[in-house]
Amino acid sequence: EVQLVESGGGLVKPGRSLRLSCTASGFIFGDYGMTWFRQAPGKGLEWVGFIGSKTFGETAEYAASVRGRFTISRDDSKSIAYLQMNSLKTEDTAVYYCARARFYGGRRLYFDYWGQGTLVTVSS
């Protein structure tokens, strides 16, 4: 059974850093790209970023709103994807989800399994 479990969320002050983890099981982690999304309280879904598998050079891409502040990485030996969040702002407050990415039609993606999410609150 495919499972994704996020961890590392919590309360953090503006300007500080936080690292989220997404621990995967039930599939060959190294074969898949991984994606991070977020959802601010009462709002819709926002894509944060993506990291490709080793086959695709572990290329990472980011939403404009987090580019230069957030970094996605992965450790295939541990089946974990990370989201390093620096220079946090109050508007980064959200539930953060990781999801497994699959390709169809070239580099087009869909996201078939999601974790339960972890809440990040940025407040002084």
Place this chain on the structure above:
Amino acid sequence: DIQMTQSPSSLSASVGDRVTITCRASQSISGYLNWFQQRPGKAPKLLIYAASSLQSGVPSRFSGSGSGTDFTLTISSLQPEDFATYYCQQSYSSPPVTFGGGTKVEIK
């Protein structure tokens, strides 16, 4: 970035009703459109990918159609567990992946 517009933003329906949600893209996205269901306090769940392909394990009362800029999600006979918020998402032009604003399906 491609903008995705869903309508309606909310609707009230009864168990057994046929429900249709529409999603419009700001430019053609071919068939690269996915639909998700999100129950309160839960993670999104993939229902439909590539506009009309039913994700494994999803009940057949859910169906998707469309191509280009206009897409629909249909629930043929609404069940109690279907009361949730539904999102469309395009991946034709990414990054970034973009979502519609959501459609909340409530009990009448």
